[in-house]
Amino acid sequence: MSSAILDVQGVGKSFPGVKALSDVNMKVHPGEVVAFVGENGAGKSTLLKILCGDYTLDEGTVYLDGAEVSHASPLEARDAGFRLVRQEPEIVPHISAAENIFIGEYPRLPGGRVDHAEMRRITTDLLERYGFAGVLDIDALGRTLSPAQQHIVEILRALKEGVKVVAFDEPTSSLTTKEADRLFALIRKLREEGLGIIYVSHRLHEVMAISDRVVVLKDGVPTGNLMIKDTDEEEIVRLMVGRELAHGYKRDEVTTDEVVLEVENLRSRWHDGISFQIRAGEIVGFAGLVGAGRTELAKVLFGEFEKEGGTVKICGDVKDIRSPADAIAANIGFAPENRKAEGLILVRSVIENASMAVYSALARFGILRTQQMVDKVSPFVRQLEIKTPSMEQEVGKLSGGNQQKVVLARWLAAAPRLLILDEPTRAVDVGAKAEIYRLIDDLAKQGMAIMMISSEMPELLSMSDRIIVMRDGVISDPIEKKDATEEAIVNFALGTKAA
Amino acid sequence: MPTEDKTVSITEQAAPQMAPEGPGLFKRITNAVGAENLSLVIALIIMVALITTQTEFFFSPRNLMNIGQNMAVVGLIAVGMTLVIVSAGLDISVGSIAGCASVVCALTVTQMGTVIGGVAFGMGIGVVLGLINATIISILRVNPVVATLATFSAFRGVAFLIAPGGRPIGVLDQNLAWLGSGRLFQTETFPGLPVAFIILIIVACVAHFVMSSTVFGRSIYSMGGNPVAARLAGINLTRMRYAIYAISGALSGLAGVIVTARTSSGQPASGTQGLELEAITAVFLGGALMAGGKGTIVGSMLAVLLLATLSNGMNLLGIATFYQLVAKGLLLVLAVAIGQWRLARAEKQQSKLAAAGK
Known part of the structure; x- marks a missing residue:
């Protein structure tokens, strides 16, 4: 198990009066998709925020590709190779899609000028490599992008040189079925390339379809760390809420003519x-x-x-x-x-x-x-x-x-x-x-x-x-x-x- | 989601507020002033304490009544400004509106000999100019800051244009002067309550009632907090904006009338310049949020009192006016910074709650 690219050991986080996370242990291996599931407030976001450096942990250690990153700042976490694809990306309205993708890390020419040619070349490469060619115009201004296109920008932001682990936070919430399928194809490709992938979603059927392993959180405590092939939706739901959940909702029909x-x-x-x-x-x-x-x-x-x-x-x-x-x-x-x-x-x-x-x-x-x-x-x-x-x-x-x-x-x-x-x-x-x-x-x-x-x-x-x-x-x-x-x-x- | 029983029952909690068993004195004061205004009261007490160690004259009835007198003009404008800022707007043109009203009032009184007419036309021009602001903001869709920055300049120009020769107009009318510097309940030892201060108190009480207990007032908070949600809940934003800027204009007009009454002259500029800065400072100092949706008349009035006390104290101690200007600028920054700090703290709290799943 020493080959894990991301190794979270005994991580805990408290806010005054609240234990938001306790004793979380998990590993992500290269070429593995690990899903985090849990109800709202179960601690998924807290864990993601610790990993990307927004929060600092109170206890435990985090290793990324063998190096300890327990107390990394957001920039250090990024440079170490951890990237988060946020649910609601921040898009700058008046600059191009390509510039949005490279914001904060523009390729430079000597003298500090932005290397626009290099930026366009890398963006075009990325779009082609991950099956987005024709879906996103790299010169389109940020404000003209559809939610799905904004999401592509956010994904490409993550796929830069040196990325080792990518976390997707509720990636399909604003996507249509077709766009979601394209996303799943992308995730499979990233898996083949040997990245570690974290997938956070409420949609269990997606979790079942795309991930290799699932970590279930309930009230900040991990209640399950299972291989997908050994489990099913019913079991995951039970671990999430601690009770069996009847499928769907039964209602009586009331028909009137008014x-x-x-x-x-x-x-x-x-x-x-x-x-x-x-x-x-x-x-x-x-x-x-x-x-x-x-x-x-x-x-x-x-x-x-x-x-x-x-x-x-x-x-x-x-x-x-x-x-x-x-x-x-x-x-x-x-x-x-x-x-x-x-x-x-x-x-x-x-x-x-x-x-x-x-x-x-x-x-x-x-x-x-x-x-x-x-x-x-x-x-x-x-x-x-x-x-x-x-x-x-x-x-x-x-x-x-x-x-x-x-x-x-x-x-x-x-x-x-x-x-x-x-x-x-x-x-x-x-x-x-x-x-x-x-x-x-x-x-x-x-x-x-x-x-x-x-x-x-x-x-x-x-x-x-x-x-x-x-x-x-x-x-x-x-x-x-x-x-x-x-x-x-x-x-x-x-x-x-x-x- | 696991249900904790401690937070479910709401109605039971609302009832005890009405309980006859009176809460402690401190609690009663806090409730009356509003917990968020407590820091203002404390700041005021500290400032008063500092001033009294330096001069005994501060607590004399005459000086206290002077402070009341000096609050009136800024206070009236700050009342209107509270409505504007709570609705997520801004009105920079208030001082210029007061200038126009001062001139219009003086012209009316000198030409027509009616003080009531002077007050009415002074406030009337305020309403008209306020409606112009609302039109620029609502119909032409110009940002309130830019719109009223433009009319800040234009209305001042209008004030000079309607004053013959652009000069102050002298008004010698006893009744008008009474509005500006008259005193009520005057005795041998008590200098009397300034009439202008009483006008401010009445206006502030009415405004407080409107803000807290009318559909109009509650709607101002809603539209300031989230205009889209307010519209989707059935609030007509355009109509609200017209009403709010018209009220701000009318109160600025009244402030202008009081300037005329006090100086016995219609002043296109003197006495009304810089009022926007003081009023905006007071409203932010009083706890209003730049983003709208928060702020109270009580808070704004306490802040006006604080500013008036500050300037009075500095005058008593013989500190030059220039320092006062710097001090007021610092206070504005401080007020907004405190607001931002509170907001950040609230957000932090919220993310804590979110992380805890409460």
């Missing part, structure tokens, strides 16, 4: 004649690839983006929705996908965030008492089991799952007829996911119409009464629950076969 949302021939910059209905008590899942226009559809319906034609009826009445305020007045709620950027005011309290959409409804003559806000939203905060020390706590200080629940609490308080949920369980851990499903189910039972955009197949299949698949701004006919299969959805989404 049509809440009726969209006819809706057109916008992204959409070309979309018509569908959602009935009271019904959950309609919206499937499709990233970029198919689902989020945009939600935002057009909610008045955030401009509608260019067609009609939208709520409970039979035509509504002219030109702003989110109009949409709320028309009894529509919308929980956006990116809760930090679009859903929450991170510096304000739980109570303010949860009651924002009902300010006007609560106030009399524009006057709004804190007590009224507390009375209105605290039942929902309690029902959702939001873990917060107090209602005055800043939302930015809560965990991801609890933040998402605050967004949901806002719409529970507003009690709309139609609730649009965009990726309601994105970056939410397994336990909180089940609670959110139960809640969505309850809302439907109470007669709310729910439009649920999701990229997670099990979520769509188990939660939706009907599934509509979207591709390039058009939609499929709704697929009834009994007919819904992963193949039918994927085929329409990819355009391989008519659904």
Whole structure:
């Protein structure tokens, strides 16, 4: 076992009052893919941050290719050969893709000038070698890059001379299936080249497909270090959460005839004649690839983006929705996908965030008492089991799952007829996911119409009464629950076969 | 996710705040001032202690009332500035608006002989100029700093243009003068409360109520904290901006009227220059965040008091004005640096929580 390229021995890290990691032992060998899995907060990020030098460890030692790097700074870790591919790369908007790739380590000409020719040559080589030729224009400015292209830039940043271990942090979260496949091909190639690879992901089927070994963390303690060929998803989940997890979520069907949302021939910059209905008590899942226009559809319906034609009826009445305020007045709620950027005011309290959409409804003559806000939203905060020390706590200080629940609490308080949920369980851990499903189910039972955009197949299949698949701004006919299969959805989404 | 029971029950925790059993005196003071303002109060106490060791005159009623008098003009502007900065904006043009209002007020009183008209037109021009700021920011989509930097210059020019010959306009009106330097409850031994200070107190109390207990006020915090999320929660950002800059303009106008009243002349420049710096300093010193979403009227007012005490103390001790300017500049840097430090500490705390999975 002396051939390990990365050797982590007994590593522990404490924050005041919290043991974030304890006694982690693991090795990565050249040509091996090791996956880290665990719920949010299990310590995966802490471990990655120790390895790349963002945090210093309290106990234990780390060897990279035989040299001790336990207390390396970020620069030292990089120079020693450890590279992290971050989930949300920092891209400088006004410089080219190639310059973004080399930022901080530009090749130099004598006299200190940047060697642009050399930079372009290396970039072109890298693109070709790793199968990205034609996918990324090396002269394109940072701000014009799609999320997938930004991700390629971030990957190429890592693949410089002297790299020994590459860690991928949730690499597929913003990628389409096709892009993810390309990433897996790249990882396999890196494995052949003898690099050590760390793969951090929530998506267990990816972990099963790509890695050789898996390290399971639970509350900062390693609970498993297994060869993939000797284990299965069920076992990994059990090690992660310490309990067996029923697959999917079972819900009772509630069918009513009352049509809440009726969209006819809706057109916008992204959409070309979309018509569908959602009935009271019904959950309609919206499937499709990233970029198919689902989020945009939600935002057009909610008045955030401009509608260019067609009609939208709520409970039979035509509504002219030109702003989110109009949409709320028309009894529509919308929980956006990116809760930090679009859903929450991170510096304000739980109570303010949860009651924002009902300010006007609560106030009399524009006057709004804190007590009224507390009375209105605290039942929902309690029902959702939001873990917060107090209602005055800043939302930015809560965990991801609890933040998402605050967004949901806002719409529970507003009690709309139609609730649009965009990726309601994105970056939410397994336990909180089940609670959110139960809640969505309850809302439907109470007669709310729910439009649920999701990229997670099990979520769509188990939660939706009907599934509509979207591709390039058009939609499929709704697929009834009994007919819904992963193949039918994927085929329409990819355009391989008519659904 | 393992559930710890200690943090679940929210409603039970909210109730005890209303409990009749009064908390301790210290706790009551902290609640009244706001925990985040405690450092301001401590700084104020230290400064007062330092000044009193040097001069006994500081605590005389006359001097204290002078400080109140001197707070009024900056204080009124700082109230409006608090709204602007909490909404993640900035208004550099406030001093120039006050200059315009001072001239307009003086012209109205001298030409039409009505003090009420003078006050109304002074504040009215403030509203109009505030709306111009909001239009440049909302409709032309110019960054607030740049937009109000431009109007900072343009409005000052307007003030000189509307003053005949660009010179100060003398106003000899007893009623107007009362607004600027009148005193209430004057006795043999007590110099009386300055009318201008009372106006400030009333305005600040109303603003405090608006910020903490109205839909408008809560919406200012929301839009400042995250404009996109605020819009998606149904807040009309454009309308909010018009209202906020109009209020900032109106209060700057009122400040200009008080300058006219105090100096018995409409001043296009003198007396209103540099007010933006003092008001912005006060608001940041009072705990507002550069990025918006945080800040209170109480904090800003304590900071105005602190600044007024500082300048009063330095005057009493015979320190030259030049040093005062340097001291105020240092305070602005200190205020923002403390804010940044707090933010960094909060982020650190958050990453700790995230790492702990709480």
